[in-house]
Amino acid sequence: MPRIAILxxxxxxxxxxxxxxxxxxxxxxxxxxSRAGEQSAAYVAAAMLAPLAESVEATPEVIALGRQSLPLWRTLLGRLNTPVFMQQQGSLIVWHGQDKPLAVQFEQHLHRAAAAPAAEHWQAAQIAAGEPQLAGRFQAALYLPGEGQLDNRQVLDALADALDRAGVDCHWHSPVETADVQASFDWVVDCRGFGAKAAWNRPSETPDAAKLRGVRGEVARVYAPEITLNRPVRLLHPRYPLYIAPKQNHVFVIGATQIESESQAPAGVRSGLELLSALYxxxxxxxxxxxxxxxxxxxxxxxxxxxxxxxxxxxxLVEINGxxxxxxxxxxxxxxxxVRLVAALSDNREPPPADQQSGLPYLTAP
Ligand SMILES: Cc1cc2nc3c(=O)[nH]c(=O)nc-3n(C[C@H](O)[C@H](O)[C@H](O)COP(=O)(O)OP(=O)(O)OC[C@H]3O[C@@H](n4cnc5c(N)ncnc54)[C@H](O)[C@@H]3O)c2cc1C
Known part of the structure; x- marks a missing residue:
């Protein structure tokens, strides 16, 4: 069987x-x-699986991939031995009365994503029934059924356990470049996220090849024993849009800033203030x-x-990024x-121009 290195x-x-x-x-x-994954974006992520709520930020292609992925997560997690918290109780979008125009705008995005029929308008009584602790705080909300979320760190741990059981030779604390491993493997798959920036942005004859950059995000994790939320809640706000993703045991992930910066410095005071004020x-x-x-x-x-x-x-070489x-x-x-592409390539088959199940194009790398 071909030997594959995953970077x-x-x-x-x-x-x-x-x-x-x-x-x-x-x-x-x-x-x-380390196997905890503490340098990955995945380690800090809120891990919301919210293709409808994200339709404001996401392209139609991404929304479609998000819809395909929800059932795939269920199947995948069902096969893992280590339990992972996954919830699929929808998302609740809330706003303060003066920010109603943002809700109208949000619904327009749902229409564009052909998702508006799925959304339910909740009035105060439904909010009180669905999220008792938000009773009286918001007069109207949009409920998006079917959306989900995971515990990101449990996912990383459970996948590391599964890799061990599947006999994957895991080398933690091992920074590598493609050239370091190429001679020992039949194919290399580069999954280094932002860590692949220099390799991904190498000179290309395709002038419009997409360039990789980092977009900084900050989140807060808080423990609030007095609060229970049944699902992720998003606040529409002109300056401090925010989501609150309730994990197990009254831990909440609050996010997230989105800043055009590649700074890898710790989270800033200003961002902390904004996230926590909006939370309050x-x-x-x-x-x-x-x-x-x-x-x-x-x-x-x-x-x-x-x-x-x-x-x-x-x-x-196969590269996955963006x-x-x-x-x-x-x-x-x-x-x-x-994985379907690697299977075709290692079998010396010509891959189709795009993956038939997801519709993702298979592009030629420089
Ligand atoms: C604040 C924040 C909130 C987010 N919230 C959500 C959310 O709610 N929902 C959602 O769907 N997504 C969310 N995301 C996005 C998600 O986390 C990323 O899209 C995802 O983690 C990218 O996966 P990746 O494997 O490409 O990169 P990563 O998860 O970053 O993994 C890259 C790995 O490569 C390793 N690496 C780097 N360089 C090298 C090297 N030279 N050699 C060996 N290894 C190397 C790193 O250590 C890391 O483990 C969020 C991200 C952030 C930052």
Whole structure:
């Protein structure tokens, strides 16, 4: 069986390695950090699986990949031995009375994403029934059924356990470049996210090849024993839009800033103030919460905000990147498409121009 090296063991690397190993490939994975994944964007992410709520930010292609990925996550997690918190109780979009125009705008995005019929208008009584602790705080809301969320760190741990069980040779604390491993493997799959920036942006004869950049995001994690939310809640706000993703045991991930910067500095005071003030505005009981963490990382982002899968036969290289702010939402569909490409290439078959299941194009890498 062909030997495959996966560079990067964040979200896409772990998922790709597991699927390749499941198909019998001899798979090795290299990551510069530990098995906890603390250097990955996946480690700080809120891990919301919200293709409808994200229709404001996401392209139609990404929304479609998000819809395909929700059932794939269920199947995947069902096969893992280590339990992972996954919830699929929809998203609730709320706003203060003076911000109603933002809600109108939001609904227009839902229409564009052909998702408006799925949305339910909740009035105060429905809000009180669905989210008792928000009773009286908002007069209207939009409920988007079917959307989900995961515990990102449980996913990373469970995937690392599954890789061990599947016999994937995992090399943690091992920063690598393609050239370091190429001689020992038949194919290399680069899943290094922002860590692949220099390699991805190498000179290309295709003038419009999408360039990779990092888009900084910061989140807060708080412990609020007095608060229970049944699903992710998003606040529409002209200056501080925010989401609150309730994890298990009254831990909430609050996010996220989106800043055009590749700074990898710790989360800033200003961002912390903005996130936490908006949180307090959703419910003052959050004022008593404990701040567990303020964290920052870079979302690997291409110009068009879509993911790409590229390959080069002569270099025996496949590259997956550009998962931007939707990595958890779309990674199952994207990595499954990449695995089908690797299977075709290693079998010396000509891959189709695009993956038939996800519709993702297979691009030629420089
Ligand atoms: C603040 C924030 C909030 C987010 N919230 C959500 C959300 O709610 N929903 C959602 O769907 N997505 C969310 N995302 C996006 C999601 O986290 C990313 O899209 C996803 O993690 C990208 O996956 P990846 O595998 O490409 O990169 P990563 O997860 O970043 O993994 C890359 C891996 O490569 C490794 N690496 C780098 N360089 C090297 C090297 N030279 N050698 C070896 N290994 C290397 C790193 O250590 C890392 O483990 C969020 C991101 C951020 C930053």
């Amino acid at each position: 990067g063991g964040g979200l896409s690397g772990r998922l790709t390695a597991l699927q390749l190993a499941g198909q019998g490939f001899q798979t090795a994975l290299f990551d510069s950090a 505005a959703v419910h003052p009981a959050f004022g008593e919460a404990q701040i567990l963490e303020l964290a920052a990382n870079l979302r690997p982002t291409l110009n068009h905000h879509n993911p790409e899968i590229r390959y080069c036969r002569t270099r025996r 998962l931007f702010r939707h990595g958890f939402m779309i990674a199952p569909a994207v990595t499954a498409a990449a």
